[in-house]
Amino acid sequence: MTLTDGSQRQLPAGATGAERAAAIGPGLARAAVAVKVDGAVRDLGRPLDDGATVAILTERDPEALEVLRHSAAHVLATAVRELFPEAGIGFGPPIDDGFYYDFAVPRPFTPDDLAAIEARMAAVVEADHPFEREVVDRDAANRRFADDPLKLERIAELGDDETITVYTDGPFTDLCRGPHIPSTGRLKHVKLLSAAGAYWRGDSSRQMLQRIYGTAFFKKDDLAQHLHRLEESKKRDHRRVGRELDLFHFLPVAPGAAFWTERGTAIYNELVAVMRELQRDGYREIRTPLLFNKALWETSGHWGKYRENMFLVLDSETGEHDFSLKPMNCPSHHLLYATAKHSYRELPIRYVTYDVLHRNEVSGALSGLTRVRQFAQDDCHIYLREDQIPVEVQRLTDFILGYYRLFGLEARLKFATRPEQRIGDDAMWDRAEGALREALERTGLPYELKAGDGAFYGPKIDFDVTDAIGRAWQLGTIQLDYAAPERFDLGYVGEDNHEHRPVIIHRAVNGSFERFIAILIEHFAGAFPVWLAPEQVRVLPIGEDQHEAAAALTTRLRDAGLRAELHARETLNYRIREGELAKVPYLAVVGQREADAGTVAVRTRGAGTKQQVMPAEEFVAKVVAEARGRELVP
RNA sequence: GCCACUGUAGCUCAGGGGUAGAGCACUCGAUUCGUAAUCGAGCGGUCGUCGGUUCAAAUCCGACCAGUGGCUCCA
Structure with missing residues (x-):
């Protein structure tokens, strides 16, 4: 076999990753967590393939941490099964900051339960059960999990070509692809964090399972640091800081809509002022109605699908809900565009608005300023010719990144292409994606491709910013729209004196001012730079x-x-x-x-x-x- | 919308079947101060709302509202 440094080694047939590590040295044997064989992470205890490229994963490898956390989830399930033998077993994957496991239990877990489970987990770790892997056939799997409908459902979905494996640690056996740490004793630093309800398979029409979240690390310090970070981000929480610095309030009479104090308003106004200043040239600030007849939403296509998210207003003459508060500015911008005949010479036309929008978010989704029912976007719609797209996108990208830099925020770009459900033919998408990609390439910035993540009406570029404590937020967006010009029958007169369809770019930089301020509060921990400070x-x-x-x-x-x-x-x-x-x-x-x-x-x-x-x-x-x-x- | 938890003075929180308590804030008085809390007095809540159980409810039960943690959703 070949090691990752390129050297070749000979080992007896059937040698395992653990033996491989031991052959290199006792230190590595102790540090080894898993093994990477031809790019796939595997258990240390599995025999290596002849001729494979092998890398020993130690506690330093991020992939090893995932293995540890996945195993931690199993240890959690082991403990839960001991305390709640009837518990059904859902999924238990590692996640960014830890792991979770879903259980079907007759009653939700209490904080006392979590403490008891954590204590039980310590015993499982103490027992140092080896994780044993077993390949089984479908019948055997079905027999083994006969008492667990969730597992049976999962087994039924596995393709015939898939190898079904089960892992056992002490008393607990789970259907699982693996890999795992060699034994539960390796799980030294683990902490359960919370319990919450979660739908089976993430489907709101299915049963609610009880999810337990936890985290695990190889080193004690790493766990302590992580818990400390959680405390720190609690201290920065914009809801707490907003109250402490008297920036805004939420009152029960207006759930999801902020009362901004003069201090919060100062920040809000400062942001709007920057946007106005940066958009002095080439942009047209406009104001459009807040309340619209439903005919507009029928034209835009929102009345059918998104009506339940709109605030409807009763018309006292007709007694019907014929009006609605606008949940977005786009249609009204299009209407204003259509009030005049436009020449190709005028394009691009850039409309900007800071109007208030209302969206009737489901009550459980509301959260501080990050998810509200009333907010304002820095909404911009650009009407342009197709050939103008690259230059315009370049201009927008510079604008957006420059704006974030004002706050010391770095952004990462994501390029989202045609989704399964979409309008327009492939030729249109080829042109649109080509134009966007060309513009992206011109910026020279790295970007991530999110294939299939575009809007149904066109591809887009999303901007993810990372704040002072390393959290990522999706903020800005540049979206190409080929659908709205059709729906609203928008046109311009070309050089050839014929009518043409413009393309529309939807652009937002802040997302919403509300959410952006929430992010800024947490980014600066309330210590705003002098230009933004409510009191300078x-x-x-x-x-x-x-x-x-x-x-x-x-x-x-x-x-x-x-x-x-x-x-x-x-x-x-x-x-x-x-x-x-x-x-x-x-x-x-x-x-x-x-x-x-x-x-x-x-x-x-x-x-x-x-x-x-x-x-x-x-x-x-x-x-x-x-x-x-x-x-x-x- | 779903699951769980929480809801006591403006804020942070204690208490708890027999008619509410602290610190800070606020008001007043004294102090006029050289870089992270001067001293004293006072005002302030019927314990989220509505209903039920009880001789008696803020305390137990139910519904609703709001918030929190998740799930779902986020055009």
Whole structure:
């Protein structure tokens, strides 16, 4: 066989991965978790194929962590079966941050159950049961899982050409493709996190199973770090920070719709202002109605499928739900486009809107600002000729990435191509995908291909940003649309003096302002750069004698266009603490020395007592420059 | 929409079948302070809503509403 370093080794026939590792050295034998044979991860205990390329996976390999977590799921099931012998067994895969297992049990698991199960798991680990793999035929599999309808259903779906394998660790046997760690004793650092309901096969018409989530690591420190990260992200949770910094509130009378305080509104307005500034040239900001007759949704095709997600409004004359709040801007933009005859010379025409939208999300889906019923998109529709697509997409990509950079956010691009369910012929899709791909290639940026993930009306590019703590969010999108121009019978007069169909690009950068602000809150942990901060400077006179000088400074800051507040009550210590907790970028302290000299003692957020005394004029200019330049400070 | 959990003062939380408690916030008074909580007093809730059980319910039960964790959904 060949090792991954290219060297060749001879081993006796039927030698296993474990023996292979041992042949190299005892250290590797201990560290080995699984083995990769010709690219496929396998159990250490399986015989190696003659002539195969072999790599020993150790605790350092990400694939080994998956194996560990998959085995952790089995250990979980082992424990659950001991405590709840009647439990049906669903699926138990490794996931990004851990693993889960679904069980069919008569009642949901309680926190006490989880504690008991975790204790039981420790015993299973202690027992160090080997994971034993067995190949069985269909009849044997059916017999073995005769008492578990979920497993029987799964077995029935397996193709005749598939090898059916079962794995046993101690008392527990599961239908499973594997691979697994050699024995349960390798599972040292595991933690159950939560229990929740989940539909069998992810199908909301099927039965609800009880899912237990957990995570596992090879190293104690890694587990501790992971749990610490979970705590940290809880601290950054935008719902918590939003309350602590008094940015927005949700009240039961308007589920899924935020009440923005003046502080939250300042952030909101700042984002809209940036978008306006960046779209000063070449864009046309428009406003269209919020309430529409259903005829519009019939034209757009939304009335049939998506009506249940729209807020319908009763017409008092007809007594019918003939009107609806708009859930999207697209159709109204198309209508406005169609109010005039357009020349090819005008294109591309770019409409932008920040109107409020309403979507009746199912109650269980609502979550803080990330999933709301009322929101505003930075919605843009571009009407253009097909030959203009590459240049326009390039322009949009630059725009979007440039925008994210303002916040220190990096984006990854995804190219989504024709889905199974789609309109238009292959020639249209070839042209559309070709144009998008060409534009993507021109950016020189790496991108991921998501084949079949496009919209039914055209291919798209999605932008995933990664925030400060490494979480990915799908934000921006560039979608080509060949369907709407047909439905709305849109046209332009070409150079040849004939009517042509334009193509439409749907573009969003923030997604929705609500969701984007949620992401920013968590990204910055509430410590916004000065240009975004709801309160940019807080002026603190030390004593009453400096009140006048401090008030003058506050006015000066405001005159310069900054958001500044004067705080004169309570002790200086109290106000410093308050200012730090409110994450105000600059605390401008004015004592007698400063009042006399026309200076200010600046305490920068996070810099502690390292204050800087500077002329008031200089301070104002500095903050104005930082805010105007949208610098990521302090 | 589905499963589970939660719902006590503006916030964080304690209590718990016999007529509600702390800290912070807020108000008032004193203090006028040089970089992360000055001291004191006071105001404030009928315990998410509605209904049931009970001599008695905030406490037990049910329904509903909202939130949280998931599932489903996200044009």
